[in-house]
Amino acid sequence: MTTTPVSLTSTKMNLGLRETEEWINDVLLPRADALARLRFCACLPHPVLPLGARLLRDSGMSAGAQNVWYEAGAFTGEVSAGLLAEVGCTHVMVGHAERRRLFAEDDRLVGRKARAAAHAGLIPVICVGEPERLGHAETVRYVRRQASAALDALPHETPAIVLYEPVWAIGSAQGADPHQAAAVLDALHRAAGGHHDVGMIYGGAVVPGTYSSLRRLAPWDGVALGRAAQDSALLDETLGELLSSRPVDTPWVRVE
Known part of the structure; x- marks a missing residue:
């Protein structure tokens, strides 16, 4: 099925409650028509998710979470996938590089979180990426292992997004080389195997021109x-670039 590209963002802990409200009202909602065409999702910290979901309702955009726990019960400080769905989330990030590094989250735990999200009706955004600049073959093996561990935990019909974001590119001025990124995308498609509803997107030092550069070599979603x-x-420049690009096949999302 042919659609425009897809996009999301994570505010991490960079915005407080009032700042999040101002950002949504002043930056996102005035661009709602364009962002809705990208099925844009804003991944927010847990305390501001109800606010975000309410403000984004009926805009064509959605609110996502930045983390989830994989089961319900007495897990103080954690949040279940069912609760995230109840407050209006549509997506949840799992396995972000910062959580892998700071909280020692391994591939097995990421897979459990992805499965819990899917069972609750959320779309898991599976984050993968090499921690440092590696050689071509080593990068491909590293990222494919991460993606396979999470995707293998999901039913084949489950919608998901794989976000390839080299750890060394987060917050930097330069992203992955398009040729190496193309090889990673091929490995991700192989890791997806029989999964039919998986979108593959790139992150890491994304600025105007990044998507066009990547798309010249590989069909990133x-x-x-x-x-x-x-x-x-x-944002205006990036939106113009994304919306003027040739449509791509993204079977995980449906055109209404």
């Missing part, structure tokens, strides 16, 4: 935005 999502000028 979209990009995850960092600072470009909070800078009005950068």
